[in-house]
Amino acid sequence: MSAEAERRAAWRASLAVGLAVSAYGVSFGALAVASGLDIWQACVLSLVMFSGGSQFALIGVLASGGAAAGPAAIAGATLLGLRNGLYAIRVSPIIGPGWAKRLLAGHLTIDESTAVATAQPTLASQRVGFWATGAIIYVGWNLMTLLGAVLGDLLSDVRQFGLDAAAGAAFLGLVWPRLRALQPIAVAVGSAVVAAVLLPALPQGLPVLVAALVAVVVGVPNLFARRDTGEGTA
Amino acid sequence: MTVWQIILLASILVLGIKLLGYLVPPRVLEAPTAARTAELTTVALLSALIVVQTIGAGQGIVIDARLPALAVAAGLFALRVPFILVIIAAAATAAGLRALGWG
Known part of the structure; x- marks a missing residue:
């Protein structure tokens, strides 16, 4: 495969995974509001924490235990975030030097950006995979969180259009060539x-x-x- | 603790773990064993995510339209159908089954 074809393949994988995963932001926003958070609290979680598993874990504990369950909620979210630290070590050589770039990459280091990046064959296409997937999901996840929080309990649409099934298929496509x-x-x-x-x-x-x-x-x-x-x- | 304090503290901790990983020397993963294990971690991660996305429902398992959608995707990947078309076909399979009242 030529370098150009490899970059295009990385873009396609980023788009497919990014759009499918972003759609879940709707359900996070809706569930966060249902758990007792307001719209801005839901949005701050997606903007700053930006790690789906940790976010769902936090609102899950708050939904059942309220603010009194704060320490358990924080511990659960942090424990689930530990894997992002391993991903950071893994993708650190792909990102390269420059503290500002690494700071930004750190924020975008999640399951999907790491998986798409490390599934690519060359350094150039790994960089495309990381930044494209991270950026698409960051923008998509936050917009969808806001939409979900505003729409509240209308989250059944994600399933109606089969978007939840699309995410599994996207991961299958990434692991298939390996x-x-x-x-x-x-x-x-x-x-x-x-x-x-x-x-x-x-x-x-x-x-x-x-x-x-x-x-x-x-x-x-x-x-x-x-x-x-x-x-x-x- | 207020809800805002919980949200901010947890967010800073999760973000901090990501940033700390970039301070660990990449050499840690340069040894053959470490490199091989890191590569296999990608495979393990992707496979586990497929399972969670396909039959997971919070803390539990639900068999619904996502499973036949994944089977359709596997068949199309085996036939070397392009990535985007497979994703669309998988979503359409799940959407179609639900429109028919299943899953």
């Missing part, structure tokens, strides 16, 4: 199973964090490291 050897396939299957099993057991956001440990379990001892492709794979 499944050419046994090792990543084993990790993909393993983490999917772990996430599914933990979904009912752990608070929102944690299943993804624990499932990511499958990469450590397989990667550190270098299990399933056969190089050939497509033969006898799961």
Whole structure:
């Protein structure tokens, strides 16, 4: 693939993931208001915290426990935000030097910008993937949060148009080209199973964090490291 | 604590964790084991997110129109259909099933 084609591919992935994920901002805004926050509090969360899992965790605890549950709400959101610190180490070489650029990149370091960036084949296309995905989601997520908070309980529209299904398909498209050897396939299957099993057991956001440990379990001892492709794979 | 204090403190902590990661030397991930594990982390993360997005419902599991939509997407990716078209087809599948009254 030429460098230009790789950049275009990074843009397409950014747009698909960015638009699908941004749509969820509507449900966050609506749920935040339903949890007792006002419109501005919902918007400040999306503007400053800007990490979907942590935001949903915070309003989830506040909805059931009110302001008295503040410490638990803060702890839950912070715990879920820890993975962003790992993403920051991962994408730091992609961003390169310059404190202002790194400060801005830090704010945009989330699941999706990291996933799209690291799924690209070259440094140039990784940069496109990170900044395009981060910027699209930042603008989209905040606009949709405001819209959702204003519209309140009209969030069923997101589902009516199938946008919730689009997000899963977008992630599938990102992982698909990486499944050419046994090792990543084993990790993909393993983490999917772990996430599914933990979904009912752990608070929102944690299943993804624990499932990511499958990469450590397989990667550190270098299990399933056969190089050939497509033969006898799961 | 007031709701505003909770919101501001939690937001600053979550943002601070992101910024702290940029102060850790990238060399930490340069060793072969670290690099391999970091690559596999992307695969694990994406796979877990697919599951959460497809059958997750808050803290729990719901099987609905998202699952057949994901199956349609998998079939189209296997046929090398372009990314954007697959996403649209997946959304249309879920929207269509719901219009018919399922999921």
